[in-house]
Amino acid sequence: xxxxxxxxxxxxxxxxxxxxxxxxxxxxxxxxxxxxxxxxxxxxxxxxxxxxxxxxxxxxxxxxxxxxxxxxxxxxxxxxxxxxxxxxxxxxxxxxxxxxxxxxxxxxxxxxxxxxxxxxxxxxxxxxxxxxxxxxxxxxxxxx
Amino acid sequence: xxxxxxxxxxxxxxxxxxxxxxxxxxxxxxxxxxxxxxxxxxxxxxxxxxxxxxxxxxxxxxxxxxxxxxxxxxxxxxxxxxxxxxxxxxxxxxxxxxxxxxxxxxxxxxxxxxxxxxxxxxxxxxxxxxxxxxxxxxxxxxxx
DNA sequence: ATTATTTCGGACATTTTTGTCCTTTATTAA
DNA sequence: TTAATAAAGGACAAAAATGTCCGAAATAAT
Ligand code: FES
Ligand code: FES
Numbered sequence: 530x531x532x533x534x535x536x537x538x539x540x541x542x543x544x545x546x547x548x549x550x551x552x553x554x555x556x557x558x559x560x561x562x563x564x565x566x567x568x569x570x571x572x573x574x575x576x577x578x579x580x581x582x583x584x585x586x587x588x589x590x591x592x593x594x595x596x597x598x599x600x601x602x603x604x605x606x607x608x609x610x611x612x613x614x615x616x617x618x619x620x621x622x623x624x625x626x627x628x629x630x631x632x633x634x635x636x637x638x639x640x641x642x643x644x645x646x647x648x649x650x651x652x653x654x655x656x657x658x659x660x661x662x663x664x665x666x667x668x669x670x671x672x673x
Numbered sequence: 674x675x676x677x678x679x680x681x682x683x684x685x686x687x688x689x690x691x692x693x694x695x696x697x698x699x700x701x702x703x704x705x706x707x708x709x710x711x712x713x714x715x716x717x718x719x720x721x722x723x724x725x726x727x728x729x730x731x732x733x734x735x736x737x738x739x740x741x742x743x744x745x746x747x748x749x750x751x752x753x754x755x756x757x758x759x760x761x762x763x764x765x766x767x768x769x770x771x772x773x774x775x776x777x778x779x780x781x782x783x784x785x786x787x788x789x790x791x792x793x794x795x796x797x798x799x800x801x802x803x804x805x806x807x808x809x810x811x812x813x814x815x816x817x
Numbered sequence: 818a819t820t821a822t823t824t825c826g827g828a829c830a831t832t833t834t835t836g837t838c839c840t841t842t843a844t845t846a847a
Numbered sequence: 848t849t850a851a852t853a854a855a856g857g858a859c860a861a862a863a864a865t866g867t868c869c870g871a872a873a874t875a876a877t
Binding site: 534567568570589592 | 834835836837838842843844845846
């Protein structure tokens, strides 16, 4: 469904949101530990999130990553997914046609558009804030 | 969503079904041409389908691949997917946890189980026969 | 029997994804 | 100013997925 990079991105963004709610910037090292991901690779992922203005990065001592609570409200999962994995989840075809296309649909097109639309809706409505609250309330977890 | 190998497998199986309805065995070369896939790689995929008793292969002149119309009725998409991609689509976690787990769910677990269940249902109810009929009726296509 | 055809299967090659290492740049604090 | 800290980013490495090549095995027709 998502690439590893995207999985790390989502988990990292949730952790950063969650820490920022408590006024704490977090470092790469903390993030990688918390979401159980390889440090250097996670760094690359975070750079992409930074360039896409999803997270804010601050260099130097007492620096780190943060996401203002104000914007955590507005950031949807879909923004993270497209930043890392591109828009294949939106325009791609389940059977690998260049683009999903109503005019010349692949064999599973009509079965899949329903599910894909549900997925789109989910990604476009779920915010980082929501996900971070679930973590805070102990109903979901960042690692197993 | 699916691996390339699985995409080829699904398309190949549909084409074989469709040809078998008309009493025609098809060769690897015909299949690869029809579904627009690399020949040798498609051969590997077909070998897996053969070992999983999803398609029937006959060596030698006038040999090729076939799927008895009788069984095309019973073969579900899910069988092909699990034969090629394993059961990650059923047990895997959207964010890469070892297994999806209600007791220690990942941050998107509750959002995704609905969609995954829909996907499961779809794969478990869609038969090769149905898909091959759509091809036959010209409402779906094997290549773009 | 011989030959031609077609799948099987092992070995290898390429590409993509994932992961690592190390230097540079920015920033803070002493 | 200097030293310490932390992200940025380039280069490289490993692993996985995808793709190719070629000979072996089975089968049918001649
Ligand atoms: S054409 Fe394949 S999913 Fe739409
Ligand atoms: S635990 Fe991640 S999808 Fe269920």
